[in-house]
Amino acid sequence: MRLGAPMTFDLDRVLIEDECRSSDLVERVLAALPAGVPTEFVADGREAARPAPDAADAFAAGKRRLVLRRRRGAFLMGCPAASNKFACCGYLVLVLASNCPMDCSYCFLQEYVADNPGLQIFTNYAEAFTELDRVARDAQALPLRIGTGELADSLAFDRMTRISADLVDYFAGRPNLTLELKTKTAEIDNLLTRDPKGRTLVSWSLSPERVFRTSEHRTAPPEARLGAARKVLEAGYKVAFHLDPIIAYDGAERDYARLIEQLGDFIPPARLSFISLGGLRMTPSLRKRARERFLADPMLVGEDVLSPDGRYRTFTPLRLRLYHRLREQISRIAPALPIYLCMETPDIHRRLMAESPLPPAHLGATLARA
Ligand code: SF4
Numbered sequence: 041m042r043l044g045a046p047m048t049f050d051l052d053r054v055l056i057e058d059e060c061r062s063s064d065l066v067e068r069v070l071a072a073l074p075a076g077v078p079t080e081f082v083a084d085g086r087e088a089a090r091p092a093p094d095a096a097d098a099f100a101a102g103k104r105r106l107v108l109r110r111r112r113g114a115f116l117m118g119c120p121a122a123s124n125k126f127a128c129c130g131y132l133v134l135v136l137a138s139n140c141p142m143d144c145s146y147c148f149l150q151e152y153v154a155d156n157p158g159l160q161i162f163t164n165y166a167e168a169f170t171e172l173d174r175v176a177r178d179a180q181a182l183p184l185r186i187g188t189g190e191l192a193d194s195l196a197f198d199r200m201t202r203i204s205a206d207l208v209d210y211f212a213g214r215p216n217l218t219l220e221l222k223t224k225t226a227e228i229d230n231l232l233t234r235d236p237k238g239r240t241l242v243s244w245s246l247s248p249e250r251v252f253r254t255s256e257h258r259t260a261p262p263e264a265r266l267g268a269a270r271k272v273l274e275a276g277y278k279v280a281f282h283l284d285p286i287i288a289y290d291g292a293e294r295d296y297a298r299l300i301e302q303l304g305d306f307i308p309p310a311r312l313s314f315i316s317l318g319g320l321r322m323t324p325s326l327r328k329r330a331r332e333r334f335l336a337d338p339m340l341v342g343e344d345v346l347s348p349d350g351r352y353r354t355f356t357p358l359r360l361r362l363y364h365r366l367r368e369q370i371s372r373i374a375p376a377l378p379i380y381l382c383m384e385t386p387d388i389h390r391r392l393m394a395e396s397p398l399p400p401a402h403l404g405a406t407l408a409r410a
Pocket of ligand 1: 139141142144146147149191192193224
C-alpha cells in the first residue's frame with residue numbers, strides 16, 4: 041500500500057437483512073460499494089454470518105462477506121479481556137461491528153468469532169446512544185473510556201459507513217465519556233471533518249515493520265499509521281498507541297526501540313495520551329488455528345509456555361525483559377506518559393512498574409482523562 045493511499049478491502053458479496061432495507065447505513069454502504077460486488081437480501085443476517093460450509097478457510101471467507109444486520113442484544117459491554125486475574129484498565133466496549141477485513145496471524149478473532157465469521161455491521165447502531173446516555177448518567181462525574189475496536193477495527197469500513205462521524209459528534213457533547221477508536225488503518229478522512237471537542241481519542245496498534253510484513257496482512261504500514269496519527273492530533277483528537285501484541289523474536293529489542301524512536305519523530309511525545317503494552321498470548325486452540333492458517337509465520341513459533349491463565353505466553357523472563365526495555369525507551373521520550381499493561385497479572389505489573397496496579401475504575405478514569 042502506498043503511504044496515505046486509501047485502503048480497499050475486497051468483498052465477495054454483501055448480504056442485507058430484509059428489515060434493514062431502508063436504513064441509512066445500508067444506503068450509505070450501497071452508495072459507496074465498488075462496482076460489481078453482488079448484493080442480496082436475506083431474512084436473518086445472523087444466519088448469513090455463519091461459516092461457509094464449503095470454504096477451505098471459513099474464517100478467511102467470512103472476512104470477504106459483508107453482512108448488514110440489526111443487532112438484537114446490548115451494544116455496550118465490559119471488555120472481553122477483563123478478568124479478576126489481570127490488572128484491568130476498566131475499559132468498556134461498544135459493539136457496532138464484528139470481525140475485520142484485515143488478517144493478522146495472531147488475532148484472537150480467529151477463535152472468538154469462529155462460529156460467525158461474517159463481517160457484520162449493525163444497522164441500528166444509533167440505538168447504542170440510548171445505552172450510552174444511561175451509562176453517562178449512572179457514572180455521574182466518573183470519566184469512562186469506551187471503545188469500538190475490540191471485536192472489529194474501528195475504522196476499517198468507515199469510508200463506506202461514516203459511523204465515526206456520528207460517534208465523534210455524540211461524544212463531543214458528553215463531558216464524562218471518552219470515545220476510543222482503535223485501528224490498524226489510516227482511514228481518517230471522516231474524522232478530519234469533525235470537531236471532537238477533546239472527547240475522542242484515536243489509538244493505533246503498532247508493531248515493528250518486520251511484524252507488519254510477516255503477520256499483519258492487509259493492514260496499513262506502521263509509518264502510514266503514524267502519519268495518520270499526526271494528522272488527527274493536529275485536527276484536535278487525542279492520540280494513543282497499543283504495543284500489542286509484543287512479540288519476542290530475534291532482534292525484537294532493537295526493532296521495538298527503533299519503533300519508539302520513530303513514534304517520537306512523528307508525534308510530539310508530550311501530546312501522547314498513553315501507551316499500552318501487551319505480550320503475545322494465545323489460548324491453545326487459537327495457537328493451533330493461527331499456526332494452521334499461517335504455516336510460515338515466524339512470529340507464531342516463539343519460545344512460549346502455557347501460563348496459569350490457560351494461554352501460551354512468551355517465557356516470562358524474556359517477556360519481562362522486553363517490557364523493561366520498552367518502558368525505559370518510552371520513559372526516555374515521554375517521562376510522564378501513562379503506560380499500562382493489558383492482560384497481565386498484578387504480579388507481572390509489580391515486577392515491571394515496582395508498584396501494584398491501580399483498581400480498574402481508577403485506571404479507567406485516568407486513561408479517560410489522559
Ligand atoms: S487489525 Fe485487529 S481485528 Fe483486524 S485482524 Fe488484525 S488484530 Fe484482528
